[in-house]
Amino acid sequence: MRRDVFQAIADPTRREIIGMLAYQKMNLNAVADHFSISRPAISKHIKMLTECGLVVIEQQGRERYCTASLGQLGEVSDWIEQYRQFWNTRLDNLDKYLAKTQKQKKHAKRKSD
């Protein structure tokens, strides 16, 4: 099973969980209460998040308090940053231009036969 950070943040529910746990420590049931899906489903999401280091668990009696530990997001950030030079540049504008002409070609194509 793939358990990397890229995969972890691909799921919108997990991104929401991260958003909650970044600001407040919560036990698992409290997290689950914010969603319409079942508690076991949330439990699995949190398990995955802990497995890739984005959430840490602090056990207190029968409760498990979860907090976000977002340093691992650096892996994604680093991957993206290496390409930042390609954004909002002439190159990027060229790409947008090409995308535009491509659409025009597709439209023209059917008729031109």
Added chain:
Amino acid sequence: MRRDVFQAIADPTRREIIGMLAYQKMNLNAVADHFSISRPAISKHIKMLTECGLVVIEQQGRERYCTASLGQLGEVSDWIEQYRQFWNTRLDNLDKYLAKTQKQKKHAKRKSD
């Protein structure tokens, strides 16, 4: 079918494709030659990348030249950056953090006027 940028970059093959197309325009077969999986598989990956705007196609005769158009990565970058303040405040992160808060101050200034 989910077709957002988070999902697009979750797959390692697609990240590799992005890495190749960021630096050079290539037709589809040239991309496929760099991988062990089949050409139709690559074709589908590239289709998905174009559908979420990370790759643009320029048709030239029977060939389709692909280039990366990475502005959409900003969506992921923005999502991550909102949490940067929560990362372990290492010194090398401090610069970026300060830059961000400086921007926020500028924005806040307009409201307080």
Added chain:
DNA sequence: TTTATTTGTAACGAATTTGTTACATATCAC
């Protein structure tokens, strides 16, 4: 001790992802 609460996990199913092969179409080269 008895009961309620918090949680993990097994077992399962549906949907999605990711690959394949086979075939169709359009274009180039001769």
Added chain:
DNA sequence: GTGATATGTAACAAATTCGTTACAAATAAA
């Protein structure tokens, strides 16, 4: 024209994801 090349896509299969319900175990509360 004929044949090679570049590509899209349909049809299918295997693996994975993401949810469910049911049950077990540990702890707290009565």
